[in-house]
Amino acid sequence: MTHNPDNRETSPETPADLIEVAGGLDRLAHAERQSADAGLESRLFAGSRDALGIHAGETLKFPRSANSRAWRLAASFALLVGGTAVAFWAASRQSPPPASSQRLASQSQDSPLDVETIRDELEDFLTAAESIDVGEIAASPEETGSFWGDDVPSFMEDSM
Amino acid sequence: MPDSSPSRGPADPAALIVRAAAGDEGAWRDLIALYGRRVYAMARSRCRRDDLAEEITQSVFVTVAGQLSTGSYSERGRFESWLFRVTMNRVRDEVRRRQRHAAPTDALRIGQSVEAPVTMASTAQDDLEALREAMGTLADADRDVVELRHHAGLSFKQIAETLDEPIGTILARHHRALRKLKETIEQLRETVRRLQ
Numbered sequence: 001m002t003h004n005p006d007n008r009e010t011s012p013e014t015p016a017d018l019i020e021v022a023g024g025l026d027r028l029a030h031a032e033r034q035s036a037d038a039g040l041e042s043r044l045f046a047g048s049r050d051a052l053g054i055h056a057g058e059t060l061k062f063p064r065s066a067n068s069r070a071w072r073l074a075a076s077f078a079l080l081v082g083g084t085a086v087a088f089w090a091a092s093r094q095s096p097p098p099a100s101s102q103r104l105a106s107q108s109q110d111s112p113l114d115v116e117t118i119r120d121e122l123e124d125f126l127t128a129a130e131s132i133d134v135g136e137i138a139a140s141p142e143e144t145g146s147f148w149g150d151d152v153p154s155f156m157e158d159s160m
Numbered sequence: 161m162p163d164s165s166p167s168r169g170p171a172d173p174a175a176l177i178v179r180a181a182a183g184d185e186g187a188w189r190d191l192i193a194l195y196g197r198r199v200y201a202m203a204r205s206r207c208r209r210d211d212l213a214e215e216i217t218q219s220v221f222v223t224v225a226g227q228l229s230t231g232s233y234s235e236r237g238r239f240e241s242w243l244f245r246v247t248m249n250r251v252r253d254e255v256r257r258r259q260r261h262a263a264p265t266d267a268l269r270i271g272q273s274v275e276a277p278v279t280m281a282s283t284a285q286d287d288l289e290a291l292r293e294a295m296g297t298l299a300d301a302d303r304d305v306v307e308l309r310h311h312a313g314l315s316f317k318q319i320a321e322t323l324d325e326p327i328g329t330i331l332a333r334h335h336r337a338l339r340k341l342k343e344t345i346e347q348l349r350e351t352v353r354r355l356q
Contacts, residue, residue: 021345024291028288028292029201033198040196051222
């Protein structure tokens with residue numbers, strides 16, 4: 001399968017007058033192969049092993065950078081905030097309302113007892129109002145001669 | 161869990177490919193030992209830079225490993241043709257990319273076909289360096305055949321498979337390339353003799 005360069009100078013494909021050139025090319029090729037820095041094969045193996053290892057089921061490794069780390073932090077923070085908000089929302093829908101809310105709700109509702117009490121208080125107020133002599137209160141100074149009428153306060157009598 | 165230790169004994173490429181495709185890291189290590197420097201030599205010949213050649217070689221093996229692991233390649237005795245076709249494509253892409261962005265003074269370093277400078281020939285002590293420079297005078301199609309034959313170590317049949325050309329065409333190109341290289345080197349030597 002592989003060609004043996006060592007036998008090339010006697011290869012039947014090479015004309016006799018060109019054997020020297022062919023031999024020179026073989027030596028040049030050998031020099032090119034040896035011109036690589038030491039450890040070429042190890043570097044080639046190390047550099048291509050991952051490409052071959054993917055098929056073998058090895059874990060994919062992505063290089064980490066400062067940029068990707070910042071993205072990971074931002075994504076984690078966003079998930080944390082979002083998760084907290086959803087948790088609060090869900091909890092507020094399931095728990096009973098606080099006591100203050102209950103009081104407000106009860107005050108806003110009309111109970112029969114409250115209506116009765118208000119009615120009683122209103123009747124008492126109207127009864128008391130009817131008992132007041134509104135005529136005296138409504139009398140003008142022209143009718144009475146004085147704003148105070150006959151009941152002039154004592155401290156006003158000195159100035160009159 | 162696949163065995164991660166290198167396999168022992170003579171390496172059978174077909175068996176290694178099957179095992180590597182199953183995730184056997186030892187088999188993959190052996191495949192790299194078999195072909196790593198040949199791929200590297202192909203890339204080094206064209207781009208003429210050690211670091212770039214290794215980068216291209218690494219890229220080729222990552223591609224091949226990915227294809228093997230996903231089952232995109234099925235072993236039918238043409239692994240080498242496929243491997244070096246991947247290599248050639250990657251080298252061409254890289255050379256084109258570098259040519260677009262390179263300064264004009266970088267021409268020699270990115271594999272452009274340029275005439276070998278006379279100053280190099282007049283001072284060259286190394287025939288290999290002269291041959292390396294002469295490679296730059298070849299047409300790309302001929303240079304592909306030369307590099308697949310000598311740097312990658314493929315047979316003419318494998319080169320024909322790699323380039324999807326008849327084997328007769330490959331033999332003719334190889335012959336023409338060797339002839340061209342011989343003429344170029346003789347011209348360089350003649351130039352050196354005249355200068356001396």
